[in-house]
Amino acid sequence: MFEQASQQIAQTSASAFIANHLWVTPLVQSVHILAIAALSGALLMINLRLLGLAPADDRSPSVMRRSGLVGLYAGLVLLLTGIVLVIGEPARELTNALFQVKMVLVAAIMAAVVLVVRRGDDLRREAGGKALAAVTIVLWASIIFAGRWIAYV
């Protein structure tokens, strides 16, 4: 299924354009990493609060929700740049086991961030909030690991 899809994508003019313009892939990968940085900053603010490590003067209840929204916007940029990278090198991505693992992990972390956006303030006072922070941190690190190792498997 993935082999067929990657062959069809490889025949599109968009894929040919990326293959013929050598600056596209590093530029889009750089934007992908910049979005990873933005998402990391947002997750940092959320997790410090879920873990009760934020400073005492931070009484603004909206910080977590707004950080979650920034994280979702960064996720949108990651999705769009990721699609461009798949179109550019479909066989490298779609048929790669780690790429497939990464997509499952991405779905899981998106669910976690949506949960924070929808009921972040309640989570802050619950033990479940700490568990959610731990899960998010592990998922985030695993996604970066899977993403970087796509190039090596």
Add this chain to the structure above:
Amino acid sequence: MGSVDLSFLSDLESLGVAQFVRESSWAYPTLETLHVIAIALVVGSIWIVDLRILGLVFQRRAVQSVMDEVLPLTWCVFALALITGVLMFISSAMMFAENPAFRIKLVVLVCAALNVLFFHSHAMKRWQLAGGDALASPAMKISGGASIVFWISAILAGRWIGFL
């Protein structure tokens, strides 16, 4: 690099740890991954401080409080980025030293370091002595804006190293 003696680069490459990184099947990609994790946290956290200084996020919180929350972690993950970066560099020091994107990245990092020095030794100090009120000083804003640009440039140059 002209007449500069670069023989120390081959000395670096012959270090045991450099050979290990070069020859192991997992060491280099693992260092790369840790480097990406560290950079994501360095840049993601420093952007929060920069954007607060520019008055674009967390306007209700004191500038000093945001800096106190975020900057200690920024320094820790920067240490991880530096260590992983140095280990990758010494594994193929001569190749990296010849790479234009790597050279640009070094220049950008020196600029970023000078900006940090300016921020802490001058801009932030004068602002703190003046009472460190809710608004950051113009010097801090310039430094914060420059920081955003330097880190974007560092990531662009860094990602290009593998393509040249």
